Amino acid sequence: xxxxxxxxxxxxxxxxxxxxxxxxxxxxxxxxxxxxxELRESQVGLEHxxxxxxxxxxxxxxxLLTLDDAGIVCHVNSAAAELLKRTRSQIxxxxxxxxLHMDDRPVWEAHCSRANPTGAVAVCELRLDFPNEPIPxxxxxxxxxxxxxxxxxVTLLDAREREQALREKERLIEAELHARRVSDxxxxxxxMLSHELRTPLTPVLAAASxxxxxxTLSARLRDVFELIERNVASEARLVDDLLDITGIVRGKxxxxxxxxxxxxxxxxxxxxxxxxxxxxxxxxxxxxxATLPCVHGDPxxxxxVFSNLLRNAxxxxxxxxxxxxxxxxxxxxxxADVEDTGIGFDPAVAARIFTPFDQLEEYRSQSGGLGLxxxxxxxxxxxxxxxxxxxxxxxxxxxxxxVELRTVPxxxxxxxxxxxxxxxxxxxxxxxxxxxxxxxxxxxxxxDLLRIExxxxxxxxxxxxxxxxxxxxxxxxxxxxxxxxGTGLELLPQLRDRHAVPAIALSGFGMQSDIQSSKQAGFNQxxxxxxxxxxxxxxxxxxxxxxxxx
Numbered sequence: 001x002x003x004x005x006x007x008x009x010x011x012x013x014x015x016x017x018x019x020x021x022x023x024x025x026x027x028x029x030x031x032x033x034x035x036x037x038e039l040r041e042s043q044v045g046l047e048h049x050x051x052x053x054x055x056x057x058x059x060x061x062x063x064l065l066t067l068d069d070a071g072i073v074c075h076v077n078s079a080a081a082e083l084l085k086r087t088r089s090q091i092x093x094x095x096x097x098x099x100l101h102m103d104d105r106p107v108w109e110a111h112c113s114r115a116n117p118t119g120a121v122a123v124c125e126l127r128l129d130f131p132n133e134p135i136p137x138x139x140x141x142x143x144x145x146x147x148x149x150x151x152x153x154v155t156l157l158d159a160r161e162r163e164q165a166l167r168e169k170e171r172l173i174e175a176e177l178h179a180r181r182v183s184d185x186x187x188x189x190x191x192m193l194s195h196e197l198r199t200p201l202t203p204v205l206a207a208a209s210x211x212x213x214x215x216t217l218s219a220r221l222r223d224v225f226e227l228i229e230r231n232v233a234s235e236a237r238l239v240d241d242l243l244d245i246t247g248i249v250r251g252k253x254x255x256x257x258x259x260x261x262x263x264x265x266x267x268x269x270x271x272x273x274x275x276x277x278x279x280x281x282x283x284x285x286x287x288x289x290a291t292l293p294c295v296h297g298d299p300x301x302x303x304x305v306f307s308n309l310l311r312n313a314x315x316x317x318x319x320x321x322x323x324x325x326x327x328x329x330x331x332x333x334x335x336a337d338v339e340d341t342g343i344g345f346d347p348a349v350a351a352r353i354f355t356p357f358d359q360l361e362e363y364r365s366q367s368g369g370l371g372l373x374x375x376x377x378x379x380x381x382x383x384x385x386x387x388x389x390x391x392x393x394x395x396x397x398x399x400x401x402x403v404e405l406r407t408v409p410x411x412x413x414x415x416x417x418x419x420x421x422x423x424x425x426x427x428x429x430x431x432x433x434x435x436x437x438x439x440x441x442x443x444x445x446x447x448d449l450l451r452i453e454x455x456x457x458x459x460x461x462x463x464x465x466x467x468x469x470x471x472x473x474x475x476x477x478x479x480x481x482x483x484x485x486g487t488g489l490e491l492l493p494q495l496r497d498r499h500a501v502p503a504i505a506l507s508g509f510g511m512q513s514d515i516q517s518s519k520q521a522g523f524n525q526x527x528x529x530x531x532x533x534x535x536x537x538x539x540x541x542x543x544x545x546x547x548x549x550x
Contacts, residue, residue, distance in 0.1 A: 058077050058078060060077055060079060061079055062079055062155055062156070062157065063077065063079045063080035063082075063083040063084075063155065063156035063157075063158075064076075064077045064079065064080055064153070064154070064155055064156075065077075065080050065091075065096065065153075065154040065156070066151055066152070066153055066154070067096055067151065067152040067154060068149060068150075068151060068152070069149060069150045069151075069152070070095075071095050071096050071097060071112060071152070072093060072094065072095055072096075073091050073092050073093065073094055073095075073096055074092065074151070075092065076088055076091045076092055080156060083128070083135070083137075083156055083158060084099055084128065085130070086099075096108075096154065097109065098129075099128055099129060100126055100127065100128060100129055101126070101127040101128065101129045101134045102129065103127075104126040104127050107124065107126060108124070108126060108139075111124045111139075111141070112141070112152070120142070121140050121141070121142045122140070122141050122142070123138065123139065123140055123141075124138075124139050124141075125137075125138055125139075125159070126139055128156075135158065135159075135160060136158075136159040136160060136163055137156045137157060137158060137159055138156075138157040138159050138162075139154060139155070139156055139157075140154070140155040140157070141153070141154050141155075186246075194239045194508060194509070194510065194511075195482060195507070195508030195509050195529075196508065197235075197239050197508070198236060198239060198508035198510075198528070198529035198530055199439050199442065199508045199529055200439075200441070201232050201235060201236060201529065201530035202439070202442045202445075202446075202506075202508075202529040202530040202531060203439075203441040203442045203444070203445035203446070204228065204232050204530070205229060205232040205233065205236070205530040205531065205532060205533070206442075206445050206446060206449055206530070206531065206532075206533040206536070207225075207445050207449070207533075208225045208226070208228040208229035208232065209225075209229050209532045209533045209534055210449050210452075210533045211225040212225035212226045212229060229532075230275070232530055233530075233532070236529075236530050240510065240528075241372040241373060241376060244304075244372070244376045244379075245356050245372045245375055245376055245379070247511060247512060248375075248376065248379035248380070248383075253301075253379070253380070253383065253512060254512055255297070255298035255301050255380070255383045255384060256298050256300075257296050257297050257298055257384070258296070258297075258298070258299070259294055259295075259296060259408050260294065260295055260296070260297045260298075260299045260302060261293055261294050262290070262293050262294065262295055262302065262306075262327065262334055262336060262405070263288045263290070263293040263327065265299060265302055265303045265306060266288065266306055266325065266327070266336065268303060269303060269306045269307045269310055270284070270286070270310070270325070272307065273307065273310050273311055273314060276311065276314040276315075277314055277323065280314065280317070280318075280319045280320075280321075281319050281320045282314065282317060282319075282320070282321055282322070282323050283320070283321070283322045283323070284322075284323055284324075284325070285322060285323070285324040285325070286324075286325045287324075287325070287326050287327075288325070288326075288327045289326065289327060289328050290327035290328050290329045290334050290335075290336075291329055292329050292334060292407040292409075293327060293334060293407075294334075294407060294408050294409065295334055295384070295405040295406060295407055295408060296384075296406065296408050297384045297405060298384070301380045301383070301384075302380070302384070302405075304376070304377075304380060305376075305377045305380050305381055305388075305403065306336065306338075306403075308373040308374065308376060308377045309338045309374075309377060309401050309403070310323070310325075310338060311373065312338075312373055312374060312401070313338055313339075313340040313342065313399075313401075316340065316342040316343045316399070317340040317341060317342035317343075317398075318341075318342065318343075321340060321341040321342060322340070322341045323338070323339070323340045323341075324337070324338070324339040324340070325337070325338055326339070329407065332406055332407055333404050333405065333406055333407065334404070334405050334406075334407045335402060335403070335404050336402070336403045336405075337400065337401070337402050337403075338400070338401045338402075339398065339399070339400040339401075340398050340399055340400075341398045342398055342399060343395065343396060343399075344392040344393065344394055344395050344396055344397045344398050344399050345392045345394075345395060345399060346392075346394060346395060347391065347392055347393070347394065350390050350391060350392070353374055353390045354374050354375050354377075354378040354388070354390065355375060356372055356375040374390070374401075377401075377403075381403055381405070384405055385406065386403060386404050386405040386406070387403075387404045388401065388402065388403050388404075389401070389402045390402075431454075431455050431456070431475045431476060431540070431544050432455070432456040432457075432458065432473055432474050432475045432476070433450060433455050433456065433457050433458070433474070433475065433476045433477075433478055433540070434458050434460065434466065434469055434471075434474045434476070434477045434478070434479075434495075435447060435450070435457055435458065435459050435460070435478050435479075436459075436460045436461075436462075436463075436466045436477070436478070436479035436480060436483065436488065436491065437459070437461065437478075437479075437480045437506070438461045438462060438480060438482075438483055438484050439480070440461075442529075443459050443461065446478075446536075447459055449533055450540075453537060455540070458473075458474070461483075461484070462483055462484045462485045463483055463485045463486045463490065463491045463494075464485055466479075466491055466495065467491075467494060467495070471495055471498040471499035471501070472498075472499055474499060474501055475501055475502075475544060476501055476502050476503070476504070476540060476543060476544060477492065477495060477501060477502070477503040477504070478503075478504045478506050478536075478540075479491060479492065479503065479504070479505060479506065479523075480505075480506055480507055481505055481507040481509055481514070481518070482507065482508070482509065488505060488507070488518075488521070488523075489517060489518070489521040492521050492522050492523060493521065493522060496522060502524050502543035502544070503522065503523045503524055504523065504524065504525045504526075504527060504536075504539055504540070504543065505518040505521075505523040505525065505526040505527065506527050506529065506531060506536070507526065507527075507528065507529060508528070508529040509528075510526075510528030510529075514526070524543055525539050525543070527539060
């Protein structure tokens with residue numbers, strides 16, 4: 001047997017040596033076979049992962065590209081081809097910067113030079129180059145080193161919708177600012193309109209309210225003055241309603257809540273409106289049966305609610321009709337119910353009855369007003385977290401309005417009924433009043449009426465004139481707010497620096513903000529024109545009496 005050569009040139013002589021070598025060769029062959037299978041499986045896995053990657057890459061709804069380190073496009077998916085509006089062959093193999101707007105190419109080059117080699121994502125905003133209009137895109141780039149080269153993965157997000165949304169947001173912000181400016185202009189216009197409408201009514205109402213009680217005049221003349229007073233007051237209420245509904249709609253009406261006896265308010269309202277009931281011969285059926293008549297509310301605003309409901313009943317109930325007023329309690333709620341035998345309405349349109357400026361046809365034909373009273377009542381009740389409802393059995397069958405408010409314990413309420421005109425003996429022997437008023441008719445009428453009542457009046461028609469008055473000879477200031485050379489808000493602190501006396505603001509501006517401004521300036525009371533002369537006298541007596549007592 002021939003010897004078997006070894007790798008080192010020697011020979012294997014013994015058969016056992018040859019057998020061992022063959023075993024080693026077989027083991028090596030088996031190991032190589034296993035490693036080969038593992039490599040084949042790894043290759044299959046890599047090919048599968050590659051196929052999956054390209055499948056995801058291709059089917060992605062987002063535009064994806066792969067660039068080499070020089071910025072040449074290696075791969076592009078369908079979404080990117082669609083965004084770039086080119087075929088794959090028109091994109092692959094070309095520098096990516098060629099697809100960018102000329103002005104943005106330096107930005108892209110700088111972005112690439114700053115790209116993080118660690119694989120972190122970098123972002124920039126650029127525009128794709130198109131003849132008609134460049135397309136804004138947000139670009140995300142990430143470097144991905146491989147054994148033989150570095151690739152750049154690029155994601156493109158179309159920013160047109162985002163920019164459109166931003167433009168729309170800016171448009172909406174500008175529209176809102178414009179709407180606010182328009183709204184503020186309307187508020188100023190309405191306030192100025194109310195002032196201009198109220199100011200000429202002031203001397204008329206003052207004269208009529210004073211003369212209707214003059215015993216030296218004939219009954220006929222006193223009736224005429226009462227008619228004038230009634231119609232001027234009605235005109236003033238229209239202006240007030242317009243301001244109130246504007247404030248309610250815009251959320252500018254505030255209520256100052258305190259424990260309030262609703263029965264007291266209802267009696268006050270009945271007293272004020274009784275002339276309207278008397279003129280038409282209405283029969284009143286009043287049953288205030290609530291054992292818990294007190295609520296947490298604004299007395300002024302709640303009085304306005306019930307006055308509107310009662311006036312509404314008086315207006316739309318024919319002569320000799322019946323008006324019923326009821327109160328009762330249900331659990332922790334007070335219910336006040338105003339029912340009439342008037343014109344009624346179709347139950348199908350009950351929801352519209354509280355809509356501003358949307359009077360029902362049967363109401364419009366008889367009203368002559370703006371159709372705001374019920375809308376104001378609803379808004380004010382809701383500001384008290386209460387409810388108001390309207391119902392009717394049909395045209396000609398009357399209407400019923402129900403207000404529900406949460407009650408509070410009766411002990412917490414101290415209700416003061418408005419006092420009547422104090423007897424002359426309670427008036428100081430001489431009260432000297434500084435009247436600052438630039439409307440000549442108002443100034444003359446107010447001065448004459450106040451002098452008739454025993455007051456001494458000094459009249460000034462502007463700030464400059466008022467500042468020349470000896471304040472040591474003044475007991476009370478009655479001032480308009482809108483003056484030719486400034487405002488009463490500016491005048492009062494200057495006058496009070498000389499002599500601290502009570503002050504009444506007498507103004508055609510009667511919005512909540514105007515009243516608040518008067519209080520902040522130091523006025524003790526704010527009376528809105530046109531002012532009933534009796535109300536002005538009551539305010540003067542109250543302030544002078546308090547001043548004397550102090």
